[in-house]
Structures are given as C-alpha cells and as structure tokens.
Amino acid sequence: QRAAVNLSQKIQNRFAKSAGRGNIVEDKSSIGKTSRWFHVAGLWEPEIPVNSPNLIATVVLAAMILAALVVYLPQPTKKDLRVGVRDDELKIEGGNVVDTEPIDLAFEGLTLELETKSGEVRTILDGVRGRAQPGRMLAVMGPSGAGKSTLIHALVGRVKDNTKLSLYGRRYINGEPVSGDSLLPAAFIEQDVNFFPHMTVRETLHFRVELKLGSLLSKHARDKMVDGLMDQLGLTKAADTVVGDAKVRGISGGERKRLSIAVEMISSPSVIVLDEPTSGLDSTAATSLVQTLRDLADSGKTVIAVIHQPSQHVFAKFDDLLLVSEGKLMYYGELHGVRSYMESYGHPATAEMGTAEHILDCISRLPIEEETKDEMNSRMERLIYKANSNPLDLGKMATDDNGTTEFTMVSRGGPKAGIITQFRTLFKRSFREVIRGKTTLILKTVQQISLGVIYGGIYSLGTNQASIQDRFGLLSLIAIGSANMAVASTIRSFPREKAIVSNEIASKMYRTLPYFIGKALSELPLVAVFNGIFGTIVYHLTGLSRMKGKFRRFLGLLTTHGLASEAVGLVIGAVSPSSDVALAIFPAVLVLNIIFDGKNISEENTPRLLRWIPKIGLIRWGFEGLCVNEFDQLTFDTKGPRRGPVAKFGSEALDRFGLGTNTLGDIVKAQLSITVVSWALSYIGLTLTGQKYLKMQSFKSDSD
Numbered sequence: 153q154r155a156a157v158n159l160s161q162k163i164q165n166r167f168a169k170s171a172g173r174g175n176i177v178e179d180k181s182s183i184g185k186t187s188r189w190f191h192v193a194g195l196w197e198p199e200i201p202v203n204s205p206n207l208i209a210t211v212v213l214a215a216m217i218l219a220a221l222v223v224y225l226p227q228p229t230k231k232d233l234r235v236g237v238r239d240d241e242l243k244i245e246g247g248n249v250v251d252t253e254p255i256d257l258a259f260e261g262l263t264l265e266l267e268t269k270s271g272e273v274r275t276i277l278d279g280v281r282g283r284a285q286p287g288r289m290l291a292v293m294g295p296s297g298a299g300k301s302t303l304i305h306a307l308v309g310r311v312k313d314n315t316k317l318s319l320y321g322r323r324y325i326n327g328e329p330v331s332g333d334s335l336l337p338a339a340f341i342e343q344d345v346n347f348f349p350h351m352t353v354r355e356t357l358h359f360r361v362e363l364k365l366g367s368l369l370s371k372h373a374r375d376k377m378v379d380g381l382m383d384q385l386g387l388t389k390a391a392d393t394v395v396g397d398a399k400v401r402g403i404s405g406g407e408r409k410r411l412s413i414a415v416e417m418i419s420s421p422s423v424i425v426l427d428e429p430t431s432g433l434d435s436t437a438a439t440s441l442v443q444t445l446r447d448l449a450d451s452g453k454t455v456i457a458v459i460h461q462p463s464q465h466v467f468a469k470f471d472d473l474l475l476v477s478e479g480k481l482m483y484y485g486e487l488h489g490v491r492s493y494m495e496s497y498g499h500p501a502t503a504e505m506g507t508a509e510h511i512l513d514c515i516s517r518l519p520i521e522e523e524t525k526d527e528m529n530s531r532m533e534r535l536i537y538k539a540n541s542n543p544l545d546l547g548k549m550a551t552d553d554n555g556t557t558e559f560t561m562v563s564r565g566g567p568k569a570g571i572i573t574q575f576r577t578l579f580k581r582s583f584r585e586v587i588r589g590k591t592t593l594i595l596k597t598v599q600q601i602s603l604g605v606i607y608g609g610i611y612s613l614g615t616n617q618a619s620i621q622d623r624f625g626l627l628s629l630i631a632i633g634s635a636n637m638a639v640a641s642t643i644r645s646f647p648r649e650k651a652i653v654s655n656e657i658a659s660k661m662y663r664t665l666p667y668f669i670g671k672a673l674s675e676l677p678l679v680a681v682f683n684g685i686f687g688t689i690v691y692h693l694t695g696l697s698r699m700k701g702k703f704r705r706f707l708g709l710l711t712t713h714g715l716a717s718e719a720v721g722l723v724i725g726a727v728s729p730s731s732d733v734a735l736a737i738f739p740a741v742l743v744l745n746i747i748f749d750g751k752n753i754s755e756e757n758t759p760r761l762l763r764w765i766p767k768i769g770l771i772r773w774g775f776e777g778l779c780v781n782e783f784d785q786l787t788f789d790t791k792g793p794r795r796g797p798v799a800k801f802g803s804e805a806l807d808r809f810g811l812g813t814n815t816l817g818d819i820v821k822a823q824l825s826i827t828v829v830s831w832a833l834s835y836i837g838l839t840l841t842g843q844k845y846l847k848m849q850s851f852k853s854d855s856d
C-alpha cells in the first residue's frame with residue numbers, strides 16, 4: 153500500500169511539474185504583437201537562441217516575394233521577329249480568330265544524344281532532316297523505339313530538360329532559322345491528353361476559349377466559336393457528355409482525340425503536330441479522324457503526325473512521308489513514290505502487301521524472307537546512305553549573314569483574360585469537379601457516417617475520472633483520422649490535376665495564383681459539409697460536452713483542421729512529380745505528425761533539433777483545439793474508476809499533457825497560419841517545378 157501511495161505521489165509530482173512546464177515559456181506580454189503572432193503560429197521560440205523557425209518564416213516570405221516578382225514582372229522580349237511569322241498574339245476579326253500565316257517548317261541535323269549510366273553516349277536521333285509544308289500532311293513512321301515521338305517533340309521545341317540529354321540541329325520557318333529555345337506556335341497533341349473528367353465537351357471548350365481569348369471576344373462570339381469548333385471536329389453529338397477518364401465513363405476514345413485537337417485549334421495555329429492520333433481507335437474512327445486532319449491541311453494548315461500501323465485508307469490521306477529507324481532518316485519524300493523507291497533499291501513488295509506494312513519491313517533491322525544477316529545490314533546501310541545523301545530543298549532563304557542570324561519565337565505577355573476572369577473561370581471549374589464527382593461524394597458521405605457511428609458505438613463519455621482518458625483518446629483519433637483523410641484525398645487527386653494545370657500555365661492560359669485561390673476556395677464548402685456530417689454524429693453519439701457553444705466550436709475547429717490538412721496535402725502534391733512519390737512521402741509526414749501531436753512525446757524529451765515540429769504540427773493543433781474546447785469548464789466526479797491522478801476540473805486534465813496554455817483563438821490562428829504557409833509553399837513549388845524544355849544547339853559538327 154505504501155509503495156502504491158509513493159508511486160501515486162511520484163506521478164502527481166510529475167504532472168505538477170508538467171503543468172508548471174506549460175507556463176515556462178508563457179510570458180507572452182513581453183513579446184511584441186507580431187512576434188506573438190509568430191509565437192502562436194509556432195514560428196517563434198523566444199528562449200531558443202538560434203532562431204531557426206523564425207529563419208524558416210523569413211525564407212518562406214522572401215521566396216514568395218521572389219516567385220511573385222519572377223512571375224508577375226514583364227518578361228523581356230528576346231529579339232523581334234524578323235519575318236512574318238507571328239507569335240501567339242492573336243488577331244480577331246468579326247468575332248473569329250484570323251488564320252495565322254501559313255508555316256513552312258524545315259529541319260536538318262536533328263540529333264539527340266543521351267549519356268547513359270556507364271558514361272557512353274547513345275544516339276537517339278541522328279541528324280534527321282525533312283520539311284513540312286502548308287496544305288500538306290507529313291506522316292512520320294518507323295518501327296517501335298525508332299525515335300518518332302522524340303523527333304516531333306524536338307521539332308516543336310518540347311524535349312523535356314534533362315542534364316543527360318544534348319539536342320542539336322536547326323529548324324527553319326518559312327526559310328529563316330529559328331533559335332534553339334523557340335517553342336513553335338504549333339498545336340501539339342500528345343498521345344494521351346488529360347482533361348478534367350467531370351466537365352462536358354462544351355464546358356471544356358468554353359473554359360479554354362474564355363481563358364485563351366478572354367476579353368477579346370463577346371460571350372455571343374465565344375459561344376459561336378465553341379459551336380464552330382465542335383462542328384469542325386465532329387463533336388456536336390457529344391457536346392453535353394462529360395469527358396470522363398479511366399474511372400468516369402465519358403466520351404469515346406475517338407472523341408477524346410478530337411477534343412484534344414479542338415482545344416488546340418482555338419487560336420487557329422498554322423502547324424498541327426500529333427503523336428499517334430489514331431492509336432487505340434478502330435479503323436473507321438481512325439479514317440474519320442485523319443479525314444478531319446486532311447480537311448485542316450486543305451484549309452492551309454501544316455499537319456505532321458506520327459502514325460503507327462495505318463490502314464491503307466489512313467495512309468493514303470497523307471502527302472509526304474518521313475521514315476526513321478534507330479534514330480536515322482530512312483526516307484523523306486512524297487508518299488506516293490515510296491513503294492517504287494523501295495523497289496528501285498531491290499525491295500519490291502508483293503501485290504497484295506499494303507505499302508505501309510512493306511516499308512516498315514524494309515526499314516526494320518529484321519531479316520526479310522531469306523535474307524542473311526549481312527544482307528539485312530547492307531539493306532539498312534544503303535537506305536540510310538541514300539536518304540541522307542539525296543539532295544533536299546529545305547526552302548532556306550538566302551540571307552546576308554549565311555543564315556546564322558536566328559530569330560526567336562517568344563510568347564509575348566501573359567494570359568489574355570484578366571485576373572478576375574481567370575479566378576472566376578478556374579473557381580467554377582474546380583467547384584464543378586468537386587461537386588460532380590458523384591461516386592466520390594457518395595463514398596465520402598458513407599465513410600463519414602460510418603466513422604461517426606463506429607466512434608459513437610464504442611465511446612460513451614460520462615463525467616467520471618476514466619472518461620478523461622477516453623476523451624483524450626477520442627479527440628486524438630478524430631484529429632488523426634480527419635487529417636489523414638484530407639491529406640490522402642488531396643495527394644491522390646492533385647498530382648494528376650497538376651499535370652493538366654502545369655501545361656495550361658506553361659501555355660499562358662492563366663497564372664498560378666488565381667488557380668490556387670480558386671482551388672482552395674472551391675474545396676472549402678465540401679470540407680465544412682463532410683466535417684459537419686461526421687462531427688454531428690460523433691458529437692451526439694459519444695456524449696461530448698453539451699455546454700453552450702461547444703458543439704458549434706467543435707465543428708468550426710474540425711473545419712479549420714480539415715482545411716489545414718488539405719493545404720498540407722497540396723504541398724506534398726505540388727512538390728512531388730507523381731502520385732506515387734506523393735503517396736510515398738505521405739506516411740512519413742503523417743507519422744511525424746502523430747508522434748508530435750502533443751501527447752505522444754513530452755516537450756522535455758523531444759530531441760532539441762526536432763522541437764520545431766510540434767509547433768507546425770497539423771495534428772497537434774487540431775488535437776489541442778478539440779481538447780481545449782471540450783475540457784474548458786468541465787468538472788468531473790472525483791470518485792469511481794480512474795486512470796492516473798484525480799482531476800476535478802477540465803483545466804487540471806488539460807495540464808496533464810501541457811495543454812490549455814493556448815486559447816482557442818491562438819489555435820485557430822496557428823491552423824490558419826499552417827494553411828496559408830502551405831498554400832504559399834505549394835504555390836512556390838508549382839511555380840518552380842514548371843516544365844522546362846531542352847534548348848537545341850546548332851549542328852553537332854559546329855560544336856565538336
């Protein structure tokens with residue numbers, strides 16, 4: 153008995169010490185107003201001499217200002233355009249975008265080298281040349297891995313920046329050389345274009361038209377343009393169907409391809425470059441899509457498309473052909489001449505064999521019929537030699553300076569739409585996505601209700617001493633559970649959205665800031681609703697305190713906690729290149745947050761270097777807020793079952809974990825600070841991780 157009394161005394165002493173510790177740092181009156189704010193946000197620690205948290209705040213603010221300056225200050229125009237080719241300044245006449253000037257695109261010496269892990273250099277493209285002209289369609293064909301996709305990315309200036317890659321070559325537009333860092337003003341349609349799945353075809357086009365042409369067109373003219381584009385690309389039937397994705401049933405594969413062309417056609421670009429537009433389509437859909445491209449070419453556009461195993465119908469719609477194999481040019485010329493060309497080099501096709509199939513056989517390093525290995529190699533060498541030595545007119549203009557002066561294509565200015573239109577349009581899109589994801593909405597509702605019922609079925613809080621432990625346990629689980637859910641759902645969806653958004657920002661449709669504000673605000677109502685559902689059930693079933701105002705404050709605190717958690721999810725998503733990376737980072741972030749949630753490790757025993765973590769801890773502030781709200785003014789029976797020392801008042805119970813030194817106001821401010829700083833970090837992350845492209849250096853031989 154004596155030992156038990158001693159132990160109890162020891163524990164009480166320890167708690168008393170812990171309660172005292174809660175007051176050690178707390179002479180807030182001596183801290184100025186601003187410092188107090190930092191203190192609340194966990195960014196100020198008066199008694200730590202090296203003020204690292206404060207340093208973090210300063211660095212974050214400085215980085216934000218720098219990022220804002222980089223993004224918002226007018227970018228200098230590199231060099232004026234010397235020829236009639238325009239940048240992305242659009243001209244509008246009679247409510248329509250005036251067709252941009254036809255573009256004749258020629259290229260030579262396109263070479264891409266990759267430094268492999270062993271230090272060797274692998275040549276992915278090897279001096280490819282060719283020409284694409286207005287009113288004509290150029291097909292790029294070759295075996296798998298030949299370099300077709302790389303070639304068209306290089307042509308438009310979109311080979312992703314990578315220190316292991318070196319890109320060489322020269323491009324000419326209407327005979328004049330363009331600089332290596334020029335992004336061609338071309339519609340570039342990748343193989344898989346991502347769209348927001350819950351928007352209809354019409355809404356997707358409206359969104360783009362509004363942001364791309366902004367105030368240049370009236371509402372009526374914008375509607376007319378959207379109808380015109382749908383008509384031109386055969387999308388009228390699907391106008392009011394949602395676009396969909398792998399999970400959401402939407403328009404067909406062919407219609408998706410058409411939509412990706414339609415969104416690029418808004419600014420009526422002169423060049424249309426497509427990476428395998430027919431892949432995944434049946435032969436009727438493929439033929440009909442290529443006919444649409446044919447119509448565009450006939451209207452004066454320059455069309456370049458990588459095609460894979462085309463049917464004879466599809467193949468015959470092209471005018472010119474560029475064949476590559478192992479990164480080397482195998483043929484460039486008119487399409488109708490290729491069969492006889494191969495025949496003239498000793499590779500006749502049987503009558504029943506399709507031309508496309510035959511030429512792929514001719515340019516693949518695989519034996520044709522009885523061919524020996526040497527014969528196969530000599531066939532390849534002969535074709536490579538001929539393709540590269542045949543004279544080719546690139547339409548180069550004679551210039552005084554031997555064509556060495558390049559002109560740079562730059563996109564002048566920022567988005568066409570004003571900042572308010574950008575914000576309004578982006579908010580509308582985000583909100584629509586949030587509320588139209590019916591399956592997600594239903595699942596989340598069921599999830600919140602069942603969680604509330606589970607907690608309600610387990611916990612039954614009274615006012616005895618044991619209920620103190622139950623209260624702490626329940627509130628801790630609520631804080632952990634709702635943070636986990638909010639962060640996880642944000643990082644699952646955001647990286648995919650980021651891919652779309654980064655492209656849209658890169659094409660100067662809008663700025664990062666209005667996107668962020670629109671996204672954050674659009675999610676707020678749903679955070680409040682779901683927390684409301686869960687909070688109402690759990691609050692009433694478990695028997696949390698019914699004192700006046702506490703339930704309302706409980707819901708408010710859950711909402712600010714949810715908001716802060718979503719913001720943290722956004723940072724993880726913004727700095728991660730993919731969902732997989734984000735999901736890999738997430739457990740570590742969550743575990744750290746749980747460890748330092750305020751009750752799992754005491755402040756005294758926290759390694760000194762890690763003491764800043766609880767100050768910015770998501771769960772710590774959520775847990776503390778819920779506890780302060782619940783225990784405030786609560787009294788407990790001093791008899792009956794108990795865990796640890798007796799606490800008559802709620803404040804004594806709070807003291808056990810060193811809680812209760814911050815007011816609810818302080819806690820909400822801390823949660824809002826976490827939210828704002830997380831938004832700022834995500835904004836910086838998104839701005840700094842924007843896509844960069846490799847600059848094309850002049851010919852390989854020049855630089856060797």
Ligand SMILES: Nc1ncnc2c1ncn2[C@@H]1O[C@H](COP(=O)(O)OP(=O)(O)OP(=O)(O)O)[C@@H](O)[C@H]1O
Nearest residue numbers: 266276294295296297298299300301302303314317
């Ligand atoms: N950034 C890169 N890093 C490493 N290898 C690359 C890179 N870009 C291209 N390659 C390699 O270059 C080769 C050509 O790739 P590319 O995608 O251009 O081929 P493709 O002809 O379009 O093939 P497919 O028809 O199968 O799509 C491939 O072997 C690819 O792995």
